[in-house]
Amino acid sequence: MRSLRGFALPSAIFLLVILALLGAFMVSLSTSQSMTSAQDVQGAKAYRAARAGIERALFSLQPPATTCGAVPASLTIDGFSVVIGCTAATHDEDGVSKYIFRVTATATAGGSIGNIAYVERSVNTLVEF
Secondary structure, three states: OHHHOOOHHHHHHHHHHHHHHHHHHHHHHHHHHHHHHHHHHHHHHHHHHHHHHHHHHHHHOOOOOOOOOOOOOEEEEOOEEEEEEEEEEEEEEOOEEEEEEEEEEEEEEOOOOOOOOOEEEEEEEEEEO
16 A cells, blocks of 8 residues: 555646646647638638729720720729739731730738738639620
8 A cells, every 4th residue: 555655646747737738739729720710711802802803804894995904903902902914915817806805813911921811812814805
């Protein structure tokens, strides 16, 4: 009986340390999941802002557009900076000139690359008149 004396205290301390580590891991996991969810929402908003930029550019390019002159260079949509690019090309189809426009919209927010809050989405489209 004498050799078993004092065994409960080290066992209790070991158990408390294991439970504390498990609790810290659960808090860390929960925080990580919350941040990932918030970044996913921001990514979806950035995609929608880029799509809105494309739609705005296409509205500016209604026929009989022959150049990208009417397309805005940048917009601010829902807190996102949207940069719009447009290139135009022409080709002849049975004696009729056709105009092809390549439009790109890139939405960004959250500072610069490397920042944890940074998000960027880009959308491209082609349209022919």
